[in-house]
Amino acid sequence: MRRGIPIDVLLYSLVMLVGITMGSFNVMVSGLAYTRLPLYSLLTLFTSLSLQDVESSRSYLDELFSTQQDKCQGAMVYLKNAVIGSNKQKSSVISQGIVPRLVALMKDESCDLNLRRDSAIVIASLAQGNEVQALIDAGLVTDLLQAIAVPNVDPRLVEICLKGLRYIYQHSFAPSSQLHRNSVLVHLIGLASVDSSLEVQASVANILQSNCHSYMEQMALFRAGAVPLLARLITSPHLSIKRPSLKCLAGLCFTNRPVSDSVCTTSFDNETVPDILTCLTSRARPVEIQLTAARCLTYLHRSGSLEAVDPRIEFKALPCLVRLCTADFDEEIRATAAETLAYLAEVVALLQLRLVSGVLTRATHLLSLADRFQLAALGRD
């Protein structure tokens, strides 16, 4: 019996034709060439292709700069849908010089709130793309920090701006000098209050985590009150908050005695931070949480705030790290656990053998430095 062409194959052909016509063929083909997708996928794809490239449709540009808010809003929705999930479109928008207009709309308090929010959403989406350096060069960090600092600003707008900052600060080249002003940090930490949304708390934790590397950065965060905030955030039941908070805490404590001492004496809900961390090393916790909590405890020990004989080090952090080195865990977890364990059990000074000869045996009692094992401080590794 002769069989007809399946409907999805027909649609696939149609999509290909449209794709070729619209210049978006390459991406689509790579996804479809080997599999026959369900019908709804093809329909979704077809719909997405009906959105033209921002490059090939200049008309929306005029509308984006229109003084009529409804036209502007329409163009913004179009732009938002185009850039989300497409690095190519993000790059294209940035190269067309639209960012200053987006920033202006986001900051313009006379504009409709939805338009301001959508502008911020597009900006945050752009910050997830490949052209982050261009955004930084355009002064976006300053703009976003200013936007969140406006009194009585819309909380949703703050949330979106923080997301943008979070994406930007994921990159090591992002400038941190503006962030490390005490007033900015204090404001940022204040935003992540108990009443704030989970998104805000997660974004603040991520931003702080990305900006805690040098001694100066550690001290700036410490002075701004990051330790009490993190003490609360690491108890959050939400991984999206707990994970970056723990990482930030580890970064704060690394080789920093004053901060580590403060961490050891800080409590949340009548529990000290080292005790909270100890609970987090339990097998019941997600592996990444166990590892990062053990890392925090390791740094507290190596900073000199917790003794090696402290049961939280000896009987919790160390066994946890040893366990995470076993073949039951992913290679990445095992590697980090081994590295952390190496740091935990490392001797501060490297040991070398040394010999000094005295010509006379009677001289040997004088050779106070002629121990066969000699410590030589060669720096931390």
Place this chain on the structure above:
Amino acid sequence: MQIDSNLQRLAAISNHLISSLSSLLHCGSTAAKQGAFRCFASLAANDEEIRKRIIEMDGLMDGVLAGLKDSSPDVRLASVRCLHSLSRSVQQLRTTFQDHSVWRPLMSLLTYEPSNELLTVVTSTICNLLLEFSPAKEPLLESGAVEILCELTQNQDSALRLNGCWALMNMAFQAEPHVKTNIINTLGTDRLFQLLGDSDTRVIMKTLGLLRNLLSSPQDIDNIMAEHGAKVMAAVNLVLDSAYSSEVKEQALCIIGNIGAEAQSDHVLDDENTLKKLGDFLVNKDQKLHTAAFFAIVQLVHKNDVKASHRKQRLREAGILARLEESLQTCKTRLYME
């Protein structure tokens, strides 16, 4: 400085850690190898028993040697750190290290413009391989280690200068005369004495240690003093006159003791400044200086040759005898007090 061997021991006996790390070495990723090597390095830092257990893991040494040739600089560095920890074992130096000719890949690492960090750990390991009981000492000498180490003493990084001096000091310990001559000629007396004025006290200590090891047998002392006597005495006086700590000066006094005991000529007695310093240190309150000065004078007095009476006369003239009596009186008083 804290050496926390307890944590190392605890970790090593826990949950088959050593076999876990050994299997991690074979995972292939840079992070896995680096983590495993670094952990082995930490565990093996102090405890001989742990070192033995690590090195006895099947194929471990081959893994470490493969790590030395890894394409990743981080893995190479971590594997040398591991080797450095393992090289603290006298037994391993004489057995496994010898069986695998570990010195060879280590020396190869020095030829590819290593980073200062890698160079520091490699030369720290070489320091241990140059100990008198290490079978690698001979091949290292033959493969040009003296030249490399002497060059290291000129490095801007004080950690590397320290390792250069340290390794040369180990190399000179009970070495054949030709090895000592090679060290002196390659390093040059000028450089040797420059090192005594180094900004890093640890470098000065090791340079004095090197001098002590060079001046440690009658024949060597005569050979070296015949050619460089004036410079050696000048250098020693420089240290004695300086504001260095008593530990540093103690080393210089030990050199004087060695020279005084074994040299044919009276280098010490002919040097007014040295005698004066010996007298001063005899009544010094610092126990180290006091004892070391006493030791140096005993070497001069105990030497029983034709010049013995002349030496004693010279010591009396220089006021040393009076100082000794003064020192004796102080000791008696202290005894009464106690």
